[in-house]
Amino acid sequence: MNEGVEWALHSCVNLCFIPGEAVTAKRLAAFYELPTAYLNKQLQALTRAGILSSTSGPKGGFQLARRPEKISLLDVVVAIDGADDAFRCTEILKAGPGADSKADYRKICLVSQAMHKAELTYRRELSGQTIADIVAQVEQTYPDTAGNTRRWFANLKS
Template sequence: MKMNEGVEWAMHSCVNLSWIPGRAVTAKHLAAFYDLPTAYLNKQLQALARAGILTSTSGPKGGFQLARDPERISLLDIVVAIDGAEDAFRCREILKDGPGADPKADYVQICQISQAMRGAELTYRRELAGRTIAEIADRVVGANPAAPENVRRRFDNLKS
């Protein structure tokens, strides 16, 4: 089980975008920041845009920016946007193929194993839903107060 690597890129990019409000930043610049493959990062940013986390504008002076306040963007939002909403553990209802099974019963709900796994994933998602981009950004500032200014300067330099 391995999560889509783009999730990490997307989260870092969102934190950086939270420090550059009101301006569109191109995928190329966001990729250059961490030396990531531009086209592939662009794909992830597209997914965020489809999910309503970012807004995108085409053409010169175009790019991406946060679609809403970073306080209202949770880590779960990003994971769902890029990795999909489906659970990692997917009950195939193998009990249905067992002896004495009821063909029309919903074994996803009945099966104790399915319940336990779904319960664990629920706590996982709840945890991620409680963490926001704003909170992450704040903690980064706590460790390194110059971070936002450094990011802004960096993107300004890339502009020239």
Template sequence: MNEGVEWAMHSCVNLNWIPDEAVTAKRLAAFYDLPTAYLNKQLQALTRAGILSSTSGPKGGFQLARPIERISLLDIVVAIDGPDEAFRCTEILRSGPNGDPKQDYVKTCVISQAMRQAELGYRRELAGRTIADIVAEVERTYPNAAESTRTWFANLKS
């Protein structure tokens, strides 16, 4: 999984705590000392997916485009990494000594089936968790997180 997924999820949590302000990629990147250009690519991917909205200009930046209850972790993974499955069966059994060139090994290979089942479980788990769930857990575990984040961003205006 691309590290941009982690960065995007953290950015969504932080943007939730700054609801009335567009935040630049530079400011979001500075919060975690990330490379601005690379984070900006992730934020643009979230914008294309309808998770964020972006505004250009001096008061521009990024904001959440929909309520956090409607942003699943899977939405973010797909926006950053794309919709393809993590495991790609290349049907190497076809080339083995017992291979059948007519067989569909993607569907019949035990390894392919196990990996597809694991992928389905992984995607179900991500689809069932939202940024709202993450925000609630962070706020329960770290009660000062929201306020300290707002304060940090308020003090860094560039």
């Protein structure tokens, strides 16, 4: 899985601590000492997926496009890593003996079905958790984090 998923998730959480304000990729990258341009690339992907909204020019930057309760972890993963299953059925059976060339083996191959079934539970679990859930857990487990993060971004602005 793409490393950008981790960056995107943490950045979304951080954006929750800075509501109603556009934060530049540069500042988000500085927070974790990440390469700015590359993080920018991931944020662009989130923007294309409708998770973030972007603004150009001075006072520009990124902010959440919708409430964090409406952003599931699966949304972020799909935006960065693509919608394809990890296990992709290449319809190997089509090359085997007695194959039906007009059949869709992604549907009828039992190996493919078994793998896909597991992947569905994975996706269901991811879609059941939202950015808001993560933020709530952070605020409960590490009560200082929210304030510290807000303060850090405020200081960097100058």
